[in-house]
Amino acid sequence: MKILSADQTRQADQATIQAEGIRSEELMERAATALSSWLMERVEPDEPGEIHIFCGPGNNGGDGLVVARQLHEAGYAVRVWLLPAPKHSPDFTLNRQRLPEELPCAELNPQKLPRLLPHTIVLDALFGTGLRRPLTDVAASVVQHLNKAQARVIAVDVPSGLYTDAPQPADSVVVQARYTISFELPKLAFLLPQNAPFVGQWHVLPIGLNEEFIHTSLVDTYYVDAVLLAGRLPQRPQFSHKGTFGHALLLAGSRGKLGAAVLASRACLHGGVGLLTVRVPAAGYDILQISAPEAMALTDPATDFVTELPDLKPYAAIGIGPGIGQEAATRDVLEQLLREADVPLVLDADALNLLGANRELLDLLPPDTLLTPHPKEFERLTEPARDDYHRLELLRNFARQRRCYCVLKGAYTALATPDGTLYFNSTGNPGMATGGSGDVLTGLLLALRTDQRLSPLDAALLGLYAHGRAGDLAAEETGQAGLVAGDIVRYIGPALQKLTTLPARL
Numbered sequence: 001m002k003i004l005s006a007d008q009t010r011q012a013d014q015a016t017i018q019a020e021g022i023r024s025e026e027l028m029e030r031a032a033t034a035l036s037s038w039l040m041e042r043v044e045p046d047e048p049g050e051i052h053i054f055c056g057p058g059n060n061g062g063d064g065l066v067v068a069r070q071l072h073e074a075g076y077a078v079r080v081w082l083l084p085a086p087k088h089s090p091d092f093t094l095n096r097q098r099l100p101e102e103l104p105c106a107e108l109n110p111q112k113l114p115r116l117l118p119h120t121i122v123l124d125a126l127f128g129t130g131l132r133r134p135l136t137d138v139a140a141s142v143v144q145h146l147n148k149a150q151a152r153v154i155a156v157d158v159p160s161g162l163y164t165d166a167p168q169p170a171d172s173v174v175v176q177a178r179y180t181i182s183f184e185l186p187k188l189a190f191l192l193p194q195n196a197p198f199v200g201q202w203h204v205l206p207i208g209l210n211e212e213f214i215h216t217s218l219v220d221t222y223y224v225d226a227v228l229l230a231g232r233l234p235q236r237p238q239f240s241h242k243g244t245f246g247h248a249l250l251l252a253g254s255r256g257k258l259g260a261a262v263l264a265s266r267a268c269l270h271g272g273v274g275l276l277t278v279r280v281p282a283a284g285y286d287i288l289q290i291s292a293p294e295a296m297a298l299t300d301p302a303t304d305f306v307t308e309l310p311d312l313k314p315y316a317a318i319g320i321g322p323g324i325g326q327e328a329a330t331r332d333v334l335e336q337l338l339r340e341a342d343v344p345l346v347l348d349a350d351a352l353n354l355l356g357a358n359r360e361l362l363d364l365l366p367p368d369t370l371l372t373p374h375p376k377e378f379e380r381l382t383e384p385a386r387d388d389y390h391r392l393e394l395l396r397n398f399a400r401q402r403r404c405y406c407v408l409k410g411a412y413t414a415l416a417t418p419d420g421t422l423y424f425n426s427t428g429n430p431g432m433a434t435g436g437s438g439d440v441l442t443g444l445l446l447a448l449r450t451d452q453r454l455s456p457l458d459a460a461l462l463g464l465y466a467h468g469r470a471g472d473l474a475a476e477e478t479g480q481a482g483l484v485a486g487d488i489v490r491y492i493g494p495a496l497q498k499l500t501t502l503p504a505r506l
């Protein structure tokens with residue numbers, strides 16, 4: 001899915017109205033109908049208490065008015081509250097007139113705001129994508145009142161007060177919604193950790209915005225779903241042999257951190273690699289041979305950490321980092337690797353920490369290298385970010401400047417490409433925030449970078465998505481708390497299988 005800016009969303013609205021020859025009020029009716037159905041599927045008409053719908057002066061408020069009418073007609077007890085405003089949008093005014101007379105509707109009085117109980121269902125239709133500045137005056141008081149009441153707030157399209165695609169002053173007043181029900185496409189703001197307290201759980205409801213407009217809109221940000229990945233992972237050809245999928249080299253592990261080498265190795269094997277050789281310190285020989293018998297162990301002369309780079313000739317791609325430590329000799333191995341490798345590289349964990357501590361090495365990064373930092377490791381490679389938007393800007397700039405593919409791990413893991421495009425992954429769950437999960441990702445990405453059929457972009461996108469999907473499948477079995485990294489490995493196969501069978505776009 002594309003992520004449109006607030007301006008593009010408005011244009012999509014207009015394009016739909018023009019292309020279909022409908023009036024804007026009809027599109028509003030369509031959006032509100034989708035939201036009303038969503039609500040009716042979850043709330044019974046006889047649930048005690050009224051549903052309070054807070055409406056602003058624009059089309060977001062208009063949506064709220066239509067939902068109020070529809071719920072009322074379906075037998076729900078509804079009460080509408082209007083934000084005092086000097087002017088209203090035409091579709092607001094129209095739908096204000098369409099409210100049945102018996103439906104309670106009153107203007108909000110800041111001196112006497114309605115009493116809300118903690119379980120009261122509130123629909124926040126104060127402001128949507130038309131928000132131009134932080135909330136002040138009555139709007140701010142109303143939102144503070146909603147937040148204090150701890151009501152069950154469902155935000156219409158956007159939590160009111162939240163900018164959808166740009167940073168805002170730190171002390172802005174924003175609705176803290178439990179659910180945000182958005183139209184057609186997710187907003188960038190939903191994907192940033194700093195906005196989680198406002199957005200709550202979000203869902204997108206299709207409202208039939210003009211496909212042609214969305215298809216031709218130029219964007220630099222995507223939300224990666226199964227549709228975007230369709231056809232990117234080809235079936236394995238019938239006459240394939242282990243050479244077809246390449247021979248990978250993984251440099252990983254140090255005393256006490258050999259588990260990282262094992263997890264990355266096993267993930268690489270389950271990720272479909274043809275052959276895997278693992279460079280571990282001598283202390284890791286038995287451990288690796290027993291835990292990942294399908295891999296070949298190539299031990300380093302040193303017992304506890306990796307000190308020498310093996311001959312690179314046999315390998316189609318190379319990964320380095322999981323559990324490898326930050327000894328000076330290992331740093332030198334990394335430098336030599338960056339100087340000598342002419343195949344795809346995947347860099348993670350301590351390899352990134354070594355880069356952060358020796359930034360002169362960044363100049364040696366071969367083009368198209370794939371890096372997978374978490375926010376702290378990324379900060380060591382760049383600088384501390386002021387906020388999540390700034391972090392994304394640093395990420396895009398880093399990928400552009402270093403001509404690399406840089407992953408920033410998190411709830412919605414982001415990938416930046418050398419041309420500055422951002423992709424947010426949609427799979428995964430909080431159970432995956434557990435030791436070794438990143439090592440599994442590295443191994444899987446290494447397998448996909450070794451597969452000669454995949455572009456660097458496709459390998460990265462498929463790897464991130466399959467890793468999250470494997471975590472989701474594993475969590476169905478273990479629960480989120482019970483999930484360990486090894487469980488993710490066991491579901492890599494099914495996750496990849498699902499992607500393989502997605503039909504290609506013609």
Ligand SMILES: NC(=O)C1=CN([C@@H]2O[C@H](COP(=O)(O)OP(=O)(O)OC[C@H]3O[C@@H](n4cnc5c(N)ncnc54)[C@H](O)[C@@H]3O)[C@@H](O)[C@H]2O)[C@H](O)CC1
Binds near residue numbers: 028126128
């Ligand atoms: N494209 C779609 O998917 C559809 C969206 N719909 C809904 O329309 C809103 C956007 O409506 P719009 O009228 O453009 O904006 P708002 O309702 O968010 O508010 C605009 C209104 O408020 C004034 N304003 C802006 N900021 C402030 C502020 N800080 N304080 C006070 N007043 C402010 C501004 O000047 C305007 O007058 C979208 O979110 C959807 O909910 C359609 O219904 C269907 C298609």
Ligand SMILES: [K+]
Binds near residue numbers: 060126155156159
């Ligand atoms: K809203």
